[in-house]
Amino acid sequence: ETGVTQTPRHLVMGMTNKKSLKCEQHLGHNAMYWYKQSAKKPLELMFVYNFKEQTENNSVPSRFSPECPNSSHLFLHLHTLQPEDSALYLCASSLRGDWGERTLHFGNGTRLTVT
């Protein structure tokens, strides 16, 4: 398998559920990202991990909890979500360095619906 793979592709969960999104990259990258894509809004960066260490957390509510056990895997643990959290969650990976050397490679996303 190549590229960035996200599972599941679709997820429906109740507000009291706990679930996890998984992302795996096979590109040899060392930075991984979670983005939220909502209708009619720009992509929102949620978290960034660089060599398994979190480097950015853009004021994301604590009901979203990221985990990066190694440079190839990234998880987003979800609990007690709200209906407004329904969105497409995109994982991306890249090399380190400045943006001249860095390009984001995205997975196909997980479509999350909170009921």
Add this chain to the structure above:
Amino acid sequence: AQSVTQLGSHVSVSEGALVLLRCNYSSSVPPYLFWYVQYPNQGLQLLLKYTSAATLVKGINGFEAEFKKSETSFHLTKPSAHMSDAAEYFCAVSDSRAGSYQLTFGKGTKLSVIP
């Protein structure tokens, strides 16, 4: 802070016609600029990237973009639209802070191609 404005949330062109998608940015320093494309039910894919090497940047699928510093613009063009170009297009600008992993995206322009 950086910002990106994409004029027109929806653009329709006839097959074979010129494609022009507009992007204006604001940045306190010379930025890196990107165009990404998103096909239905997929993640984002890089079309092209400006890194100051050349003001006219050629990308995949026949697309190109021209960096105009005086106009703070980075418009995306393609001489002849194909049906397969129907997708959503996102312009993005890099964060000016050293070491930042933030990429600011526009709200996107959905391109429809009429046969």
